[in-house]
Amino acid sequence: MNLIDLRSDTVTRPTPAMREAMVAAEVGDDVYGEDPTVNALQQRIADDLGMEAALFVPTGTQSNLLALMAHCERGDEYLVGADAHTYKFEGGGAAVLGSIQPQPIPHDADGTLPLDKLAAAIKPIDPHFARTRVLALENTWHGRVLPLEYLRAAHAFARERGLGIHLDGARLFNAAVASNVPARDIAQYFDSVSVCLSKGLGAPVGSLLVGSTVLIDKARRWRKVAGGGWRQAGMLAAAGQYALDHHVARLADDHQRAAYLAGRLREIARIDLLGQYTNMVFIDVPADRLRELDVHLRAAGIRISIGYLPTLRLVTHLDIDDAGIARVVDAFSAFFARG
Numbered sequence: 001m002n003l004i005d006l007r008s009d010t011v012t013r014p015t016p017a018m019r020e021a022m023v024a025a026e027v028g029d030d031v032y033g034e035d036p037t038v039n040a041l042q043q044r045i046a047d048d049l050g051m052e053a054a055l056f057v058p059t060g061t062q063s064n065l066l067a068l069m070a071h072c073e074r075g076d077e078y079l080v081g082a083d084a085h086t087y088k089f090e091g092g093g094a095a096v097l098g099s100i101q102p103q104p105i106p107h108d109a110d111g112t113l114p115l116d117k118l119a120a121a122i123k124p125i126d127p128h129f130a131r132t133r134v135l136a137l138e139n140t141w142h143g144r145v146l147p148l149e150y151l152r153a154a155h156a157f158a159r160e161r162g163l164g165i166h167l168d169g170a171r172l173f174n175a176a177v178a179s180n181v182p183a184r185d186i187a188q189y190f191d192s193v194s195v196c197l198s199k200g201l202g203a204p205v206g207s208l209l210v211g212s213t214v215l216i217d218k219a220r221r222w223r224k225v226a227g228g229g230w231r232q233a234g235m236l237a238a239a240g241q242y243a244l245d246h247h248v249a250r251l252a253d254d255h256q257r258a259a260y261l262a263g264r265l266r267e268i269a270r271i272d273l274l275g276q277y278t279n280m281v282f283i284d285v286p287a288d289r290l291r292e293l294d295v296h297l298r299a300a301g302i303r304i305s306i307g308y309l310p311t312l313r314l315v316t317h318l319d320i321d322d323a324g325i326a327r328v329v330d331a332f333s334a335f336f337a338r339g
């Protein structure tokens, strides 16, 4: 019985064709800028997003950190969502390693950060205060696609106030596919964009930071300082190239499967469907049943992530097909049918 892992879209394994591309990759020393596959990947994403340059890095966390360090100096501040990955789930890296103070702003339910709250949080130019330098957004945020009109307004807001604007686009392509627009239509509103290859796109490792040549040069320096200068990374870049060639359009399948799953779970009494956005389904199940549900699903070869809250996030991805979704529906139905 193959495992169905609903915890995250980071759990996918490289397909046989992706592995072949990795083995065949031409490589060189990337610290010398001599890995042809890395260089081609960086050029390709920069072109795709309509930016000047890009930098291939191991993780989304490092990509966001390097972006913030490239935008800011010691003692600067970034405006960020209180529930944004960059702020909440990256170990406080910008503060710890970059001496950059976060200013968290509560999200609206759709994931946007209200512009009036952002405006109120900008500090006066005065030695008492950190210098507010950059606004960081996340798209998709918990699966939600930020509206293009909001991005346009946020960009204008940042420009008017002399702020840089960064996007944690770990799932940028999910947002683009769901909105039926090229990813560059989203990227155009940002000075820097971080894109993960190792989430819905199915590569084993890797993220790309994209921006101006000046910003990427700074980020490259910080990558080296952070110990992220890697050598024959072309084998990983080849997986990224493969993912961009073959796994972008198919994200629509993940979104459809999530929508189908949400519809079926809604029919099950005792499950409260909280929402479905792109490849994520959020449900509430009675808190006292969570452990039992986890044990039941494990026995059916299904993994979920149960945290401290009764809210469950179920994520569809490359390694879950229609038959897998049917198994998930059956397992949930059987559990709640027995009372």
Ligand SMILES: Cc1ncc(COP(=O)(O)O)c(C=O)c1O
Pocket: 010, 058, 059, 060, 061, 062, 085, 086, 138, 168, 170, 171, 196, 198, 207
């Ligand atoms: C929205 C978002 N940003 C950034 C990251 C960080 O990526 P990584 O795990 O590669 O550091 C994640 C990881 O799940 C994420 O969901």
